[in-house]
Amino acid sequence: xxxxxxxxxxxxxxxxxxxxxxxxxxxxxxxxxxxxxxxxxxxxxxxxxxxxxxxxxxxxxxxxxxxxxxxxxxxxxxxxxxxxxxxxxxxxxxxxxxxxxxxxxxxxxxxxxxxxxxxxxxxxxxxxxxxxxxxxxxxxxxxxxxxxxxxxxxxxxxxxxxxxxxxxxxxxxxxxxxxxxxxxxxxxxxxxxxxxxxxxxxxxxxxxxxxxxxxxxxxxxxxxxxxxxxxxxxxxxxxxxxxxxxxxxxxxxxxxxxxxxxxxxxxxxxxxxxxxxxxxxxxxxxxxxxxxxxxxxxxxxxxxxxxxxxxxxxxxxxxxxxxxxxxxxxxxxxxxxxxxxxxxxxxxxxxxxxxxxxxxxxxxxxxxxxxxxxxxxxxxxxxxxxxxxxxxxxxxxxxxxx
Numbered sequence: 426x427x428x429x430x431x432x433x434x435x436x437x438x439x440x441x442x443x444x445x446x447x448x449x450x451x452x453x454x455x456x457x458x459x460x461x462x463x464x465x466x467x468x469x470x471x472x473x474x475x476x477x478x479x480x481x482x483x484x485x486x487x488x489x490x491x492x493x494x495x496x497x498x499x500x501x502x503x504x505x506x507x508x509x510x511x512x513x514x515x516x517x518x519x520x521x522x523x524x525x526x527x528x529x530x531x532x533x534x535x536x537x538x539x540x541x542x543x544x545x546x547x548x549x550x551x552x553x554x555x556x557x558x559x560x561x562x563x564x565x566x567x568x569x570x571x572x573x574x575x576x577x578x579x580x581x582x583x584x585x586x587x588x589x590x591x592x593x594x595x596x597x598x599x600x601x602x603x604x605x606x607x608x609x610x611x612x613x614x615x616x617x618x619x620x621x622x623x624x625x626x627x628x629x630x631x632x633x634x635x636x637x638x639x640x641x642x643x644x645x646x647x648x649x650x651x652x653x654x655x656x657x658x659x660x661x662x663x664x665x666x667x668x669x670x671x672x673x674x675x676x677x678x679x680x681x682x683x684x685x686x687x688x689x690x691x692x693x694x695x696x697x698x699x700x701x702x703x704x705x706x707x708x709x710x711x712x713x714x715x716x717x718x719x720x721x722x723x724x725x726x727x728x729x730x731x732x733x734x735x736x737x738x739x740x741x742x743x744x745x746x747x748x749x750x751x752x753x754x755x756x757x758x759x760x761x762x763x764x765x766x767x768x769x770x771x772x773x774x775x776x777x778x779x780x781x782x783x784x785x786x787x788x789x790x791x792x793x794x795x796x797x798x799x800x801x802x803x804x805x806x807x808x809x810x811x812x813x814x815x816x817x818x819x820x821x822x823x824x825x826x827x
Contacts, residue, residue, distance in 0.1 A: 554607040555640035557585065557663070562601040564805075567719070568594045568726050575605050579726045584611035584669070592671045592727050594720055595758045595803040595810070607640060610665040617658045621651040628667035638665055671727035678814065681766045684750040684785070693753020693762055695785035702788035704745035704767030708825050709792050711744050711775065711811050718808045722821045729819035730774070730812035737779060737807045739798040743789045744773050744813070744826070752785050759810065760802025763795055776810035777801050 560571065572579040583592050585606045590596045606612070613624060625632045632651050636643045641662050649655045656662070679687045684695040711733065718734030720726070743765055750772075751764035759776035763783060766772050779799020783789055800807045813822045 555638065557604040557606050557612075557640075560603050560605050562597060562599050562603060564599045566597065566599070568597060569720075569723075571603070571605075577606065578609050579723070580668075580671075581606055581609045581611070583671070583726060584667075587612075587672075593758055593803065594726050594728050598803070598805070606663060608665055610663055611667045611669060613662050613664055613667075615656045615658055615660040615662060619654075619656075621648075621654045621656070625664070628664045628669060630664055630667055634666065635662055635664055638663055678772060678816065679750045679764050679766065680772070681748045681750055681768065684766075687751050687764070690751070691754045691756035691762075693751050693755060695750050695752065698748055698750055698766075698786045701748035701786070702746040702768070702790060704747045704769050704771065705791060706745070706767075706769045706771070708744040708773075708813070708827070709742065710826055711742050711773075712798065712809050713739055718806065719810075722823065724819075729814075730776075730810050731822050733809040733811055735798045735807055735809060737797075737799060739807070739809075740794050741775055741778060741796045741798055741809060743791060743793045743795050745769075745771065746788070746790045747771075747773075749783050749785055749787045749789060749795075752781055752783060752787075755802065758803030760804060761796070761799065765789060765795075770816045772814050774810075774812040774814075776812075777804045777808060779807075 560575075562571075568579045568582050572582050579594075582603065582605075583590055583594065585604045589601055589603065604612070611628065613628070621632045621635070625635055633645075635641060636645050636648055643656070647655055681698045681700065684698045687694040712735050714733060714735045716734050717732055719732030720728045720730075722729065722731050741763075745765075745767050747765040747767035749763060750766045751762055751774075753761065755762040755776065761776075761778040761781055763775045763778065763781060764772060775796065777799055778796040779801065780797040781795075782797075783795045789795060798807050798809050811822060813820055813825060
């Protein structure tokens, strides 16, 4: 073997007799086997694959930036020009504006436009009322209708006009002039010696309510002591929200034991009445019609009966048996009246009759004809004013009549 061949062989074998290529291959094999024995073979493959993929991506980016993009862009385009181009591409395009035809206007419209009628008055809201107004009663008016027209309670019409109506709704007549109070309440006429605190307490209000009402024209600074206020006698004061009990105008309870108690009502009262018929405690209807003409049962207006409709001369019947304890004229607006004591704690009253067919002390029986319908006394037309009461109080006839 010559010297050159020997040297070449030593280089290839690394000087120890082993081929260098074989040595490197053996080293990689040993490294891989070592990794596998450690359980890192799969991890090594994944990491290697990731590195190779990353290298390929970087290679593609480099190739594109070096050859493709530089070929597409002009050399004079810098970064600012590229940004401007990108912004221009995302801006909205302007909306085309249509060309409208010209409008030719002649005549009045061309000179003054659309004409508008001017309002020559101003509508103002209603102002609160602090003083009473006067209303003249018209044919067909009732306490309820007048109260509704002015937004008041029916009792306020009576409270404000005791001098005309005396708390009796039947005293209402066409042509009367009534004071219409500004709101619900009543009128009080001041007397010498009156105590403002006691007056206010009697009507359910405070002294300040009366003093501060503008329509009373009282000055809180000069009113003085409430026990002796500076209010002139005869002054009419409005008591807003004030209430009182009605002064009764209806017939008192009249029994067969003491019929003379009705002497104050008029000449129809009876003297001594002997015992007579006793009722059954049940009632029949007192007339041929079964509907109203006028007022219903209404304690709020001091009307404790019902006004049954009918014609002049319609028959009137006793609602139950009993003894007549009043028969004749009544001075308080009832006209011709019959009162029957039924002997069971009940009394019945029939008013405004045109004709009376039974006298004091007569025994009558349920359904018997006792008189004829009329319009006597304070009445605006033919009807029967009918009341029913027990020994203790008035009752609503609708609750007991069939």
